[in-house]
Structures are given as C-alpha cells and as structure tokens.
Amino acid sequence: MVLLASKKVTIEDVARHAGVGIATVSRAINNSEGISAKTRSRILQTIEELGFVPNTSAQSLKVRLTNQIALAVPDIRNAIIPDIAWSVEQAAKAHGYRVVQINTAGNARAELEVVRDIKKLHVDGMIIMPLAYPKTLPELINKAGLPISVINYGKQLEPSLKADVVCLSILEGKLVMDHLQQIGRTRIAYAGTQKDVIEDRYLAYERSVERVDASLVYFGEDFSLQTGVRAADYFHGLARMPDAVYAVNDMVAIGLVNRFKELGVRVPEDIAVVGIDNNQWTTISSPQISSVSIMGSEVARLAAELLLRRIREQSRDDYEKVQFEPRLIVRESSVSLKRSPMQEGGALN
C-alpha cells in the first residue's frame, strides 16, 4: 500500500508503526549490528509499507559524508571528456557514490574557484582535470581540506602536490614527433592552442625540432575542428608548406585533413597529419587519422579509484603519481596503408 498524501515519513513514523525505537530502525536501515533478524525484517517490511526513504541531508549532517564526488572538467563536449565522465561515474556508482558534474570551460578563474569553494559543493572529494593550470592552483589543492585527484592533461606538476595525480599524457607528444621524423618528414608544423594550454604537447614539439620556425606553429582558439580548418588554411598559404603537422588533438587533426583535402593537398603524400586522443572518429575520417591513444577511460577509472580510497582512508599521507604509457596508432594520415580500415573500430582509446 502506497502512501497517499505525500507527507514526509520519517524514521520516527516507522518506529511507531513497527513498535520499536528509532535507534532500532536506524540499525535496520544501515545493516548495523545489534538487531535480531526478525525485528530487522519486520522493520524493513513496514519501511516498505510506509514508503519511507531516509533523509540524505540528515544522514550527511550526522556522518559528515555525502556520498558524492565532484568531477571538474574543462568541457564535457570535448574530445575524450565524455569517456572520462563515463568512467568516473561507473567507478563511483560501484562504490555507492554519485557524481556532480562541473564544467570549468578551461577558465583559470573557474578552476581556482571550484577547488577554493570545494566545501560548498557538498561532496566528499573531487576529481579535477585542469586546463588552464592557474599559478595558485597547487597551493589551493594543498589546503583544500578534502581529498582531490588530478587528471593531468599534459603539464609537469610538482611532486609535492597533496593529491593523487594520474597523467593523461606527457610522452605522447614525443611519440608523435618521433614517428613523423622516422618517416622522413623534416618540415614539421604544430597546430594547437595557446602555448600554455596543454603545455607539454607543445613543449614536446619544441624539444624535438632543432630550431623552432615560428611560421610553422599555429595557435588557434581552442581544440575544435574549426581550429584545424583554419590551421590548414594558414599552412596552405605559406610560401613553403610543411610536410607534416603534429596536431594537438584529433579534432584539430581531422579539421586539418579535411580542409587539406578540399584544398587539393594530398594526405599523407604531400603532408602527414597526426593527432592525439585516438577517438572513434579517427577511423571514420578519410583518410583515417594516425593518433596516440592516451587511454582516457583507464586513466579516469584509476583517478576515481584513488579518490575513493583516499576518502575511505583520510589519513594517508603518501600521494600516488601515476603515468600511463601512451600508444601510437599509425593510420592513413601519416603512412599510406593498404588494409581494411573499418576493422580497427574495436581498438579505440
């Protein structure tokens, strides 16, 4: 029988109906010790009848845990971030946790704010994937007072950081450059966003070329297809075109490739293009895009697991710093291959 007037039914109502004390009801709810099997089942029964749902706010107030974690990412719409959000949610759910989704828009102020005001978020911990990496972020993380895991997107972080950090990427830039040089390209260009965003991807470029030719570096507004398109236009307009482009991510790479195709530039013959992320569109684009798998799903799952462990064991003072090994996947945009391209689908990310 279902409650008609949806008036709040509390633990007290249950206690009265079942003829027990509220402490006992609480024990029944939480599977605690010190309650006989029969009274427990009787209480569970009346809970069912009354449609009682424990008030989460009251519980949180008492036990100081909300069973929620925050996930702060730049933009849920971009690149591999949906994968990350998915993995985090799955891991959290497995531990009875919920995920509060926050987009920082890669905005330095938003990134600072979200960790500064973490207490206002009603969460037990946070996974943050910074993009802007404002100067004072590490300091704020250190004094946040709540467990934090960092999904590090291409930045060198000081090892003293009081947070578990798992790196999405550090070596993947080198992987791309090594590959392009191995296949004999000498005028390699870079297409990305402002230098300090996803810094390491650009730094890998700087380190790999003997001398940076400023004309071969294109910094767009973001990581979008449009940036790729504009970069292609830019490179095409140069007196001497590059013979390869290292794109900061797959979106940009795909934009590049498609625009080149329209401009009559052959990929990979005239110009090789390699991206990063290995998202599913790399195999759909034509030509298919060579890319680096950075294993976003695994990284995210690990970040979540580490966070939940730290929530459980608040006292730990050793912080994990994990680095995943990126993997280069060569496709048509850098080397002419003869194989059935659609078969690759399963090996994504």
Place this chain on the structure above:
Amino acid sequence: MVLLASKKVTIEDVARHAGVGIATVSRAINNSEGISAKTRSRILQTIEELGFVPNTSAQSLKVRLTNQIALAVPDIRNAIIPDIAWSVEQAAKAHGYRVVQINTAGNARAELEVVRDIKKLHVDGMIIMPLAYPKTLPELINKAGLPISVINYGKQLEPSLKADVVCLSILEGKLVMDHLQQIGRTRIAYAGTQKDVIEDRYLAYERSVERVDASLVYFGEDFSLQTGVRAADYFHGLARMPDAVYAVNDMVAIGLVNRFKELGVRVPEDIAVVGIDNNQWTTISSPQISSVSIMGSEVARLAAELLLRRIREQSRDDYEKVQFEPRLIVRESSVSLKRSPMQEGGALN
C-alpha cells in the same frame, strides 16, 4: 588569516567571535531582512577571517532543498548527449544549482530505478532522457513526488504525464522520409536499433512507405558507427540494394557512408544516406552527411529552465509539453552539391 587546524568552524563560532547571536549570522549569510548593514559587514568580515563555510547538509535538512538536480541520460558518450549535459549544467549554474550526472545505459531497469529512488538522490528535481521507456515509467514519474522534466527522445507520451516534457524529436523522421522521396528514391531502407528504441523514428519510416519490405529494415545493437558499418554490409549483400537509407542517427549514417565508400558503392549516386542529430561530424565526413538538426542544446536548456521553475513553484499543476521544430540540412550524402563544405561549421545543432 587562515585557519590552521582545519577543525570545523560553525555558525556558532562566527557568532561568538563577532559578538552576535547565531540567528544574526544566519541572516548575514543568506542576505535576509532584519539586520543592519554594519553588523552584516562585520559578520561577513569575521566569516572571512575564520574561513567559515556553511554546512550544506544542515541547510538542506532545514530548508528541504539541496540545490541539486539530477540529469539522467542513457550514455554521456553518445551523440548529442554531451551537448545536452553541457546546456543543462550551464542553465543550472545560472540558478545556483549543481548537476548530478547519471548514466542509465539505456537500461530499462536503471531508468525505472532512477526515478523510483529519486528521493535517495539528494536532489530537488530531475531531468530524465529515457531510452528504453519501460511500461511503468510514466506511473513512477507521476508518483515521484519531486519535479521531473523529460527530454523525450522520439516517443509518443501520454499528455496526462505529470511532468514537463520537451521533445527532442517527433517529426524528424518524416522530414527525412519526405526528403528522400522528394529526390526520387523509391527503395528506401531503415537502419537503426530494435524497433522500440527511439520508436518514433522507426514509426515515421513505417508510415512513409506504402508497405514495409522487411529486407530493407536493419536493426542493429546500438547507435554506433559499427551498427552503420554492419548495416552497410547487410544492404550491400542484398539481391536488390536499396537506393536510400534513413539512418536512426548520424553515427549510424557515417558508418554507413564510409562502409559504402569502401565497398565501391557511390553515395549519393547509388544510394542516398540521411542521418539525424546534425552533429559536427556530419560536415567532416566525406561525403558530408545530410541530417536533421534536433537542437539538442536548446531542448536541454529549456528542460532545465522548466524544471527549475517547477522547483520554485511546486504547486503548479499545468504541465508544459514543448515540441521543437526539427530542421533538415541537406548535404552531399543525399544530393550532389557544389559548395564549399567547411563553411557550414557555424550552423551546427
């Protein structure tokens, strides 16, 4: 000066330090009436000094509002769902709300569970985008006891539903079929998932053909690229191939087009393909994919606004049923066009 030992600082501490009562501090926090400007600023000052952050659980317990809404979607990684999540979060943030992200995996049980257990979610309301639409879902929504907005993904819902519903799609299937028939295609196939998922998209197909030729209907496992690829293989293997395919979404359409290309089937000459969603990849694929824009971002924003309004005005008993007008965007996969394709980028979704 920042607190050293991070012991909880409560409203009482603030009251003591500022030499006022706790009621007054509360008034200062909430910008309430009945407090002079000078005491308010003095209190704000000591709040700053002590690093006081109001305990959200206690507030929620008292006011019965958590300032959180839930967003339940099939899978954050799919199609336009990231766009939807983004829009919802933006709208929520503008009203001081946070978003709890939930993936139902298009699983009927999960969809039921999430609304049945809505009280356990610690939210003031929910936006749900069902996929499986289990039979008892409407009933559960009606007795949820919390405001719910439905983002309806291609299903006819009974108008008596006690929820605001905004439809992502209803007419878009007809739009596609009309277009394909207008350009003279007569053997039109359908590629989608099981009939009852996103039902209306398939029903539009049924209604538009005089007689359903079962061999021209392909039901895959999901909405993925792979489904499109397999559908292409299937249609290619038919004694008499279709001359057009209506794909349940862009992912499937892109899979189809790319596979056809590999098989030497010309698109759109031999076979026209049209998808739905108008995601950004439609303009990247080659040929570019004709598609229907279902305005996911706008739909999501409206759903959020309606939900927040209902939370504000709990007593309303009129429920909004909004239908957005879908828009067909013709590209190369259905008609050979001669125009610079990358220029379309701005008009997405």
Place this chain on the structure above:
DNA sequence: GTTCGTTCCGGAAACGTTTCCGAAAATAAA
C-alpha cells in the same frame, strides 16, 4: 532460584543550520 554473559533494544544527545517569536533598541510621533 541466583548469578553472570550475551544479545537486543530504547532514550537522548548530538550534527549545524533556519526561523519563529518575543525582547531590546532605535527612531518617530506626540
């Protein structure tokens, strides 16, 4: 029938807010 140990249970005190209500203070009216 005592005594002792377990096991099971209930009362009541937190947890940290908001808000009602009455009192004090300040201001206006007389």
Place this chain on the structure above:
DNA sequence: TTTATTTTCGGAAACGTTTCCGGAACGAAC
C-alpha cells in the same frame, strides 16, 4: 519627556538522522 512604531537582534525549537550508553530480556551455568 512620554508614547507609539519600526528596526534589529537573540533564544530556542525544530529538521531527521546516528550513536553512545544504560537497561531489559533471555539463556546457560551454578
């Protein structure tokens, strides 16, 4: 000055749990 009115403030009672602690109930052992 006195009185009436308005503004500002503080005490205390909720809100719905969890959990400590003491006591009842119940066997088993004597």
